[in-house]
Amino acid sequence: MEKQKKGNIVRFNRWGYYFLIPFIVVYLLFSFIPLIRTFYNSLFENYKSGLNQIGPNFVGFRNFVDIFKNGDMLKYFGNTLLMWIIGFIPQIFFSLLLGAWFTDPSLKLKCQRFFKTVIYLPNLIMASAFAMLFFTLFAGNDSGPINGLLISLKIIDEPFAFFKDVVAVRSLVGFMNFIMWFGNTTILLMAGMMGIDPALFEAAEVDGATATQVFFKITLPLLRPILVYVLMTSLIGGLQMFDVPQVLTNGKGDPNRSAMTLIMYLNRHISVSKNWGMGGALSVVLFFVTGALSLVVYKVSNGKKKDNSYK
Amino acid sequence: MERKEKGMGIKARRLLAYIVLIIISILCLIWFYILFINATRSKGELTQGFTPIPSTHALENWVNVYNGTLPIFRGMINSLIVALSSAVVSTYFSTMTAFAIHAYDFKIKNAVFTFILMIMTIPTQVTALGFIELVQKMGLEDNYIPLIVPTIAAPVTFFYMKQYMDSVLPLSLIEAARIDGAGEFRIFNQIVVPLMKPAIAVQAIFTFVSSWNNYFTPALVLHKENMKTLPILIAQLRGADFLKFDMGQVYMMIAFSIFPVIVIYLILSKYIVGGVTLGGVKG
Numbered sequence: 001m002e003k004q005k006k007g008n009i010v011r012f013n014r015w016g017y018y019f020l021i022p023f024i025v026v027y028l029l030f031s032f033i034p035l036i037r038t039f040y041n042s043l044f045e046n047y048k049s050g051l052n053q054i055g056p057n058f059v060g061f062r063n064f065v066d067i068f069k070n071g072d073m074l075k076y077f078g079n080t081l082l083m084w085i086i087g088f089i090p091q092i093f094f095s096l097l098l099g100a101w102f103t104d105p106s107l108k109l110k111c112q113r114f115f116k117t118v119i120y121l122p123n124l125i126m127a128s129a130f131a132m133l134f135f136t137l138f139a140g141n142d143s144g145p146i147n148g149l150l151i152s153l154k155i156i157d158e159p160f161a162f163f164k165d166v167v168a169v170r171s172l173v174g175f176m177n178f179i180m181w182f183g184n185t186t187i188l189l190m191a192g193m194m195g196i197d198p199a200l201f202e203a204a205e206v207d208g209a210t211a212t213q214v215f216f217k218i219t220l221p222l223l224r225p226i227l228v229y230v231l232m233t234s235l236i237g238g239l240q241m242f243d244v245p246q247v248l249t250n251g252k253g254d255p256n257r258s259a260m261t262l263i264m265y266l267n268r269h270i271s272v273s274k275n276w277g278m279g280g281a282l283s284v285v286l287f288f289v290t291g292a293l294s295l296v297v298y299k300v301s302n303g304k305k306k307d308n309s310y311k
Numbered sequence: 312m313e314r315k316e317k318g319m320g321i322k323a324r325r326l327l328a329y330i331v332l333i334i335i336s337i338l339c340l341i342w343f344y345i346l347f348i349n350a351t352r353s354k355g356e357l358t359q360g361f362t363p364i365p366s367t368h369a370l371e372n373w374v375n376v377y378n379g380t381l382p383i384f385r386g387m388i389n390s391l392i393v394a395l396s397s398a399v400v401s402t403y404f405s406t407m408t409a410f411a412i413h414a415y416d417f418k419i420k421n422a423v424f425t426f427i428l429m430i431m432t433i434p435t436q437v438t439a440l441g442f443i444e445l446v447q448k449m450g451l452e453d454n455y456i457p458l459i460v461p462t463i464a465a466p467v468t469f470f471y472m473k474q475y476m477d478s479v480l481p482l483s484l485i486e487a488a489r490i491d492g493a494g495e496f497r498i499f500n501q502i503v504v505p506l507m508k509p510a511i512a513v514q515a516i517f518t519f520v521s522s523w524n525n526y527f528t529p530a531l532v533l534h535k536e537n538m539k540t541l542p543i544l545i546a547q548l549r550g551a552d553f554l555k556f557d558m559g560q561v562y563m564m565i566a567f568s569i570f571p572v573i574v575i576y577l578i579l580s581k582y583i584v585g586g587v588t589l590g591g592v593k594g
Contacts, residue, residue: 012415012489012495013415013416013417014417015411015415015495015496016411016412016414016415016420017411017417018411018495019407019410019499020408020411020412020423022404022407022408022463022464023404023405023407023408023463023469024464026460026461026463026464027464030442030445030457031438031461031464033441034438034440034441034442034444034445035438037440037441037444038437038438038441039441041440041441041444094335097331098332098335101328106321107324107325108325109325109328109329109332113581113584115335115336117580117584118336118340119336119339120580121339121343121573121576122339124520124572124576124583125343125524125569125572125573126523126524126526126541126542126568127526128524128526128542128568129541129565129568129569130342130569131549132545132546132548132549132561133346133565134342135549136558136561136562136565137345145345145360145361148360148361149361152360179338183339187584211324233432236432236434239434240434242436243524243526243527243542246526247526247546247549248549250549251550263436263527266436266439266440267527267530269440270443270531271531276444283436283437283438283440283441284437286436287433287438290432290433290437294429294430294432295429297432298429298431302428
């Protein structure tokens, strides 16, 4: 009897493997093999020079040496990081502020659902279309509505060429990232803030703490795991920055490649210059950087899970 | 500063909160409002600066876009095919993966679960080179299979399904179905999937939207004009000689890429915003 039951369970549990088959097969085929092939490609010299195909010849780690030596990757890494920071600072500031307001019971804000719906909306918008929209709105010629508006308000005398100015292009990319992502971050942080024991806030109130003190002395320290999570996932997302700068600058990253991101660079290697050796090396570097950051995310969210189960 | 805060009454703080919220909301919405207005205006009207009132040329712009050089309408159909298929395939199989981990006990279970969590945040871009090499070798360029099938292995969707399943699917229910003689595959299709409907709906929306908006991978896979999805056509629009274009048409094309998602969102926003919280706080 006992034995038969156990046999049954084992028989059923085989289905665990069966149900995993689609995931595992698809993952191996479309993610794992590509990853191995990417690593493999990074060890070969393989590009087109004019009409001639050079390689593939095995060159060991020379692509990695080249990609660090020629400096482009580090420059684009700097661009990516800078544009991410330009967006992330207002993003985290407003997310914390709005999150604290939405979850503050004494404020009793009305229309919360409306505001949450509105701030989350830009996150769902097609980034390439949003960038195209910004390009038309900020265009430097007469058809650019923003220039038209600034001129009619007498702020400037003649059209300002936004897309020929390093600061303007980088700020626009950062600003668009901010608008697209702060709603998402707000909702994440709110969930964290609502998880804080209300007794702590009540105790603080009894002790006569101000809203500012409560925020900096209670909310912020207790939010630390979620803040680390938000920071890391945002950084990983930032390193993938592609659609917005690609469409905004027509894939060139101009002016002077100052808005060229790492993934735009990768995209050039894959589909424009067809330099798969260098593209592979760049991918491998990106893999290790995002992998390390992912490990931090994994550690943080796992630590959090233990906390929750303890409660 | 500190002292000033202390003096700030609840009413003043509330007022400040509303002012900031209204400004932020305007900052989020104004772009889409301008887009909507400009998509209804003719080429001539667009050169005369901005007005806040919609004009009457929307239909005309749409007809021009439809007959224009970029196959935007075809692109919409293509995007729809890819996004809908991805949403169905991804949610169904992610539920299946979650079910495997949730309901059964087998040796590598924990290892698989940990592995999926660890690969969750690794971006697809870093494997894009090998991916496109594989697609070319399999002769799957200009095909939707490499855009749809990989969504079967979606760690984030899986994770959401797993969490939801933990809260709605007691193992005793599966046990009861077994006693009634149902096979495991039938249990999954007829008991688990219906129970998971709310979670499937939320993740279907997210998968649909991210597939609809996806630009990087489709641009590498699709090269034939009549196979391209909307984001590729939009990027092409950016690359085209801009001055030759009728700006009314340009706005109309952008509007047609953006507004379907906005409409879906406004209808389903309650579930979407709730879904972000559930899926986002991974813990």
